[in-house]
Amino acid sequence: MRDLRAAAGGAGHRGADGDGTGGGGGDRRTLGKGRDLAAWLGLTPAEHSTGGRQRLGGISKRGNRYLRTPVVHCARSGLVALAKRADGLGSWLRRVLGSKDRRVVIVTLAARLARIAWALLTSGQRFTARPPPVPVV
Numbered sequence: 233m234r235d236l237r238a239a240a241g242g243a244g245h246r247g248a249d250g251d252g253t254g255g256g257g258g259d260r261r262t263l264g265k266g267r268d269l270a271a272w273l274g275l276t277p278a279e280h281s282t283g284g285r286q287r288l289g290g291i292s293k294r295g296n297r298y299l300r301t302p303v304v305h306c307a308r309s310g311l312v313a314l315a316k317r318a319d320g321l322g323s324w325l326r327r328v329l330g331s332k333d334r335r336v337v338i339v340t341l342a343a344r345l346a347r348i349a350w351a352l353l354t355s356g357q358r359f360t361a362r363p364p365p366v367p368v369v
Contacts, residue, residue, distance in 0.1 A: 266347030273300040275343040291339055300342075307342035314341070319361035 263269050270276045274295025277288035293300075311334075315325040321344075328337050352359055 263350065266350040269350040270343040270346045272296060273303060273343075273346055275300060275303070275339060275346055303346055304339060304342045307345055308338045311338060311341060317361070318364065320364045321361065323364035 263272065267276060272295050274293045274297065275291055277291055280287045280289055311325070315322055315329060325337070325341065328340060332340070348359065
């Protein structure tokens with residue numbers, strides 16, 4: 233998780249874990265997919281499923297709050313600028329902002345940014361914005 237804190241820019245080692253102890257880091261290879269990282273941070277909805285029917289509640293907040301907080305602040309501060317972009321993330325944000333409350337969109341964006349960070353860390357690639365999807369007529 234130190235790689236995630238280093239890639240977060242502006243959230244140094246001490247700022248990311250509060251007391252400088254490492255924040256319960258762990259090895260990123262133990263996280264199988266991006267949603268696992270978002271869940272570890274406490275950014276995914278609590279699941280209450282039964283009988284094959286999936287029901288999602290509010291975010292669980294059960295994860296690492298010392299890492300969740302800067303990710304949510306990052307999403308909050310970048311929301312307006314990211315929504316103005318002409319790439320796939322910008323078009324997704326504009327669509328979600330039109331139908332959801334702003335606070336919900338901030339946490340959703342934070343979870344998406346965590347998934348993007350996981351993908352970049354596991355693949356070793358640099359981030360490149362994709363163009364928005366072309367609507368099918």
